[in-house]
């Protein structure tokens with residue numbers, strides 16, 4: 001049965017962001033507090049079999065795009081096994097991954113062979129000291145080798161996600177473009193969001209990307225462009241080159257009217273909106289032995305609760321959870 005998953009605002013939901021863990025080996029300042037330890041217990045995580053069942057239910061409802069996220073997804077053991085299972089589900093056309101690439105050097109080839117096609121990398125600075133500071137101790141050289149390994153393993157396109165922060169990395173955007181251009185990567189600049197206490201604190205260095213785009217348009221000349229993927233970025237190309245730059249602007253110019261996605265946490269909660277705390281739990285019905293049709297009804301019921309848009313500008317206290325809980 002191929003039925004389309006549509007929310008109450010007529011938006012087709014064909015993209016699932018799947019968080020396989022809330023754990024991470026980094027502590028990015030705008031995401032997770034340095035000393036955070038209150039992680040979900042592995043017993044409370046969906047097993048790979050349960051994740052596969054949920055994704056099959058979504059696929060029966062027209063899901064096409066799947067992004068694997070975390071926390072840091074590569075800290076979950078045997079991830080290529082899950083990817084292979086998910087890639088075999090009828091209807092799933094595209095599996096992508098969001099990672100900080102600290103462990104990609106070893107896992108790039110097995111993940112690509114299992115079915116990961118596209119990669120988004122969290123990288124906020126190309127300066128080792130700054131990178132160490134923003135990530136709470138990360139090693140930049142390891143990450144750059146990891147990205148290179150992903151490219152050699154055939155993952156493409158590779159997008160570099162940089163959270164733009166005034167007074168921190170806003171003097172590095174040209175360097176990041178010059179790092180991406182010869183390697184065929186796409187730089188995406190992202191506005192800070194009030195997700196969790198850490199996200200609210202990061203609003204202190206909020207940068208309106210509309211202004212940054214205008215500056216880059218003056219210095220580099222930018223023309224509108226398109227990129228494969230189901231995400232919210234608006235893309236521009238540097239004329240006469242293949243270099244594209246993306247802007248993700250949830251605060252200055254939101255994109256909720258065309259939203260096509262929901263999120264599944266590692267504990268089996270469906271979050272229908274990044275800007276909302278409401279969650280629809282699947283772990284109980286799964287562990288109570290629900291049938292596939294019952295599971296499908298739960299997914300439909302969850303999507304019926306999806307709000308029209310976020311309230312990041314109106315109510316910055318609304319989202320309590322940290323970004324690491326569902327991934328961006």
Ligand code: SF4
Nearest residue numbers: 256259273274309310
């Ligand atoms: S904030 Fe919510 S509605 Fe808006 S694009 Fe993100 S998930 Fe969709």
